[in-house]
Amino acid sequence: MSQGTVHRRSFLGAMAAGASAARAGPRRRVAIVGTGVRGSGTWGRELLKYQGQNVEIIALCDINRKRLEAARQRIGIDVATYTNLERMLRETRPDLLIVTTRDSTHHEQIILAMEMGFDVLTEKPMTTDEKKCQAILDTERKTGRKVTVAFNYRYSNTAQKIKELLMEGAIGQVTSVDFHWYLDVYHGADYFRRWHAYRANSGTLWVHKATHHFDLINWYLAADPVEVFAYAALRKYGRNGPFRGTNCRTCPHKSDCQFFWDITKSPELVSLYVEAESEDGYMRDACVFRSDIDIWDTMVASVRYSSGAMMSYSLNAFMPYEGYHLAFNGMDGRIEVRVYERQPWEVKREDAIRVTRNFGKSEVIVLPYAPGGHFGADPRLMAMIFEPNKPDPLGQRAGSRAGAMSLLTGVAADRSALTGKPVRIADLIRL
Numbered sequence: 435m436s437q438g439t440v441h442r443r444s445f446l447g448a449m450a451a452g453a454s455a456a457r458a459g460p461r462r463r464v465a466i467v468g469t470g471v472r473g474s475g476t477w478g479r480e481l482l483k484y485q486g487q488n489v490e491i492i493a494l495c496d497i498n499r500k501r502l503e504a505a506r507q508r509i510g511i512d513v514a515t516y517t518n519l520e521r522m523l524r525e526t527r528p529d530l531l532i533v534t535t536r537d538s539t540h541h542e543q544i545i546l547a548m549e550m551g552f553d554v555l556t557e558k559p560m561t562t563d564e565k566k567c568q569a570i571l572d573t574e575r576k577t578g579r580k581v582t583v584a585f586n587y588r589y590s591n592t593a594q595k596i597k598e599l600l601m602e603g604a605i606g607q608v609t610s611v612d613f614h615w616y617l618d619v620y621h622g623a624d625y626f627r628r629w630h631a632y633r634a635n636s637g638t639l640w641v642h643k644a645t646h647h648f649d650l651i652n653w654y655l656a657a658d659p660v661e662v663f664a665y666a667a668l669r670k671y672g673r674n675g676p677f678r679g680t681n682c683r684t685c686p687h688k689s690d691c692q693f694f695w696d697i698t699k700s701p702e703l704v705s706l707y708v709e710a711e712s713e714d715g716y717m718r719d720a721c722v723f724r725s726d727i728d729i730w731d732t733m734v735a736s737v738r739y740s741s742g743a744m745m746s747y748s749l750n751a752f753m754p755y756e757g758y759h760l761a762f763n764g765m766d767g768r769i770e771v772r773v774y775e776r777q778p779w780e781v782k783r784e785d786a787i788r789v790t791r792n793f794g795k796s797e798v799i800v801l802p803y804a805p806g807g808h809f810g811a812d813p814r815l816m817a818m819i820f821e822p823n824k825p826d827p828l829g830q831r832a833g834s835r836a837g838a839m840s841l842l843t844g845v846a847a848d849r850s851a852l853t854g855k856p857v858r859i860a861d862l863i864r865l
């Protein structure tokens with residue numbers, strides 16, 4: 435489909451309406467910019483599945499024409515496609531623009547849309563550095579438009595239960611947090627294959643990945659980060675590799691490399707990325723040992739919060755299993771959870787939160803994983819956004835302030851790791 439060509443609208447959206455979605459008035463007309471796996475999957479196909487009653491996707495935009503067309507087919511809609519965002523917004527005038535491009539370009543699309551009078555839903559991280567962040571906040575204030583940030587991690591069964599426990603004071607005032615996130619040699623390695631491997635695109639995993647984690651803590655504690663001190667290193671990937679190639683498909687080390695990954699086994703990834711390579715040269719299966727990779731794979735940070743709480747945080751990207759350990763230490767007790775997402779042994783598809791009162795009993799709350807992306811978090815996030823009358827007792831809806839506070843924690847951690855000095859959030863931003 436060529437740029438700006440309007441095709442017959444399909445009614446697949448309505449047909450695919452999720453049975454559980456409450457009808458919230460006329461369907462919102464949304465346009466998507468950035469039609470990669472997240473834009474075409476979660477915010478394309480799945481959005482129509484879960485919220486088709488409330489949402490109509492009216493246009494798609496991407497700078498890669500082949501990926502744009504593959505994404506349109508993946509979503510299964512017959513709508514206008516554009517390679518120019520300004521033109522898409524002018525011609526289609528959506529109720530909401532969904533931004534699912536590379537992290538480092540989010541600010542361009544968010545700011546342009548608001549200046550043209552549109553509200554925006556952006557994927558995390560809202561952006562990748564403090565200057566872009568300031569520009570987004572200033573534009574939002576100036577235009578009166580609204581930025582929503584898609585913090586899906588707030589919506590898992592486990593996250594919701596922990597927030598409830600903290601809100602009801604189950605362990606009293608929280609004094610410190612232990613939070614350790616483990617990315618495994620499959621998912622963790624994947625960040626080093628893709629555009630994320632360069633700080634200019636992702637702001638490092640301190641921003642791209644840890645923005646989720648820092649947002650969770652800001653939300654759980656209902657507090658702002660004040661100061662961050664961090665160390666970080668690149669120990670496994672990049673220049674540390676024993677050999678390297680350009681990408682897995684053409685690599686002479688296929689048989690010796692533990693990180694060899696065959697993208698051609700996935701027809702969906704072939705159509706979205708391999709067949710679109712001729713447009714922009716982007717290789718989805720690039721070598722994890724490229725010597726110019728400049729993000730970290732081993733990160734530890736200490737964060738101090740406005741509530742007086744402190745956090746000890748780490749993020750490791752080449753672990754034998756995936757998941758996290760999170761504990762809240764309070765004046766009156768401790769809440770602890772160990773989440774396994776993938777490991778070489780069997781674990782029930784449920785999380786167990788242990789709540790222990792000082793001098794008292796210990797209780798285990800078992801929560802099964804909910805169906806849908808990210809353990810059921812994605813469909814719940816969509817419901818919160820597209821069913822505006824839905825009550826929000828846990829304060830899960832997130833705007834630009836939450837987007838800023840979480841990404842700035844990552845920016846501060848990265849700055850601290852580079853300079854060896856603590857970094858104050860107030861020195862990065864004017865709120």
Ligand SMILES: NC(=O)c1ccc[n+]([C@@H]2O[C@H](COP(=O)([O-])OP(=O)(O)OC[C@H]3O[C@@H](n4cnc5c(N)ncnc54)[C@H](O)[C@@H]3O)[C@@H](O)[C@H]2O)c1
Nearest residue numbers: 468469470471472473496497498534535536537539557558
């Ligand atoms: N919340 C979550 O759990 C979650 C999960 C995955 C991805 N994400 C986020 O979603 C976003 C997209 O990630 P992805 O994995 O789909 O990446 P991707 O590389 O598959 O897709 C990004 C798309 O943006 C396009 N693009 C880049 N610059 C552009 C520009 N200036 N204008 C228009 N299009 C542009 C690319 O061509 C590509 O098609 C990222 O911000 C990522 O952090 C969030």
